[in-house]
Amino acid sequence: MTARTDPAGRTPALRVLIIGAAGRMGQALTRAAQERSDVRVAAGVESPGSAHVGRDIGEIAGVGALGVRIAGDLAGALADCDAALDFSHPSGTAANLAACVAAGKPLLIGTTGLTSDVHHELERAARHIPLLVSANTSVGVTLLIELARQCARALPLQFDVEILEAHHRHKKDAPSGTALALGQAVAEARGQQLDQVGVRARAGGAPRQEGEIGFAVTRGGDIVGDHTVLFAGAGEQLVLTHRATDRAVFARGALDALVWLARRSPGRYSMRDLLSKQ
Numbered sequence: 001m002t003a004r005t006d007p008a009g010r011t012p013a014l015r016v017l018i019i020g021a022a023g024r025m026g027q028a029l030t031r032a033a034q035e036r037s038d039v040r041v042a043a044g045v046e047s048p049g050s051a052h053v054g055r056d057i058g059e060i061a062g063v064g065a066l067g068v069r070i071a072g073d074l075a076g077a078l079a080d081c082d083a084a085l086d087f088s089h090p091s092g093t094a095a096n097l098a099a100c101v102a103a104g105k106p107l108l109i110g111t112t113g114l115t116s117d118v119h120h121e122l123e124r125a126a127r128h129i130p131l132l133v134s135a136n137t138s139v140g141v142t143l144l145i146e147l148a149r150q151c152a153r154a155l156p157l158q159f160d161v162e163i164l165e166a167h168h169r170h171k172k173d174a175p176s177g178t179a180l181a182l183g184q185a186v187a188e189a190r191g192q193q194l195d196q197v198g199v200r201a202r203a204g205g206a207p208r209q210e211g212e213i214g215f216a217v218t219r220g221g222d223i224v225g226d227h228t229v230l231f232a233g234a235g236e237q238l239v240l241t242h243r244a245t246d247r248a249v250f251a252r253g254a255l256d257a258l259v260w261l262a263r264r265s266p267g268r269y270s271m272r273d274l275l276s277k278q
Helices: 024-033 057-061 074-078 090-103 116-125 139-154 177-189 248-261 271-277
Strands: 014-019 039-045 083-086 107-109 130-133 160-167 213-219 225-233 236-244 267-269
Touching: 014 024, 014 074, 014 248, 024 039, 024 057, 024 248, 039 057, 039 074, 039 248, 074 090, 083 090, 083 248, 090 107, 090 116, 107 248, 116 130, 130 248, 130 271, 139 177, 139 225, 139 236, 139 248, 139 271, 160 177, 177 213, 177 225, 248 271
Parallel strands: 014 039, 014 083, 083 107, 107 130, 130 267, 160 213
Antiparallel strands: 160 225, 225 236
16 A cells, blocks of 8 residues: 655654544544544544534543544444544444445444454455554554464473453453463464364363363452463463553554555454564
8 A cells, every 4th residue: 555645755743533433442442543634534434313513623532622523333433534443343344344344444443242143354455455453553562462372382381371351341252352362372373273272261170171261250449451471380470461451452453554554455363463573
C-alpha cells in the first residue's frame, strides 16, 4: 500500500477509524492518538442503537471535543479513513471485516473471544486487505509470548505449564485471549494441539497428566491485565510475567501496529511480525 503524501511531499497523519469507540479501549485509543503526530482519529463507530452515536468522540474519551461524532454506519465512516481498529464485540467481527474488505481498508482486530467460524472469514479477508489480529497489542506481551515459546521448546515435557491471568471484574471471556495465545505458543513449541492438552478447570481427584497446559483465571477490581507462564519442574521453577498497569500500553501498541500495517500489502499479520520487522 502506497502512503499518501501532501503537495509538499510529506506523509500526513494516518486517518484512523475506531470501531467500538466508546468502550474502554476505544477511549484509550482516542487519548493515545492525541499524543502523536502520525495518526489522527477521523471517525468512531458504535452499534446503531447505542446511546453514544452522535456524541463527540473526544468528549467521551475525556480529551475535549475533537469535532468527530460517533457514527452508527461503519461503511459510511470508512469512506474518509485510511485504516480501522476494531475493539468492539466478537458478534460484529464478521460484518466489520466485510465492510473493511469492501472499502479496501487495512484493519487491526483486537477483539477477543472470536468464534471458530470467524477465523475462516479472517483468512478470506486477508487475501484482499492487510489484516492484523491480536488478543494483546502490548509490545511487552508480544515478547512474553516469544519467551514462552522459546522456553517451551527448550524445557522437557516433565516441566508442568500453568498460565495464570488476572483482569478487571467486567471482563467476560475467560481465559483471556492473551492467555490462550500464550498457551498456543507453548503447545506449538512442544508439538501439541492446545485443544487436546489445555485444561481450563481442574476439579475432583484426577491427578495432573504430563504435558497438560493449565489455565487459572482471576477476575476482580480494576486489574488492567496480568499474565504469568509458570514452568514447574522437579526442584525448580521458571516464571515469566507481564503486568500492565495502564491500558494506554495497549492503545500505544495498537496505533504503532496500525501505522505499520497501513504500509503492508494484503495478507494476515501478527504482532510478532511487527516485532521482528521493525
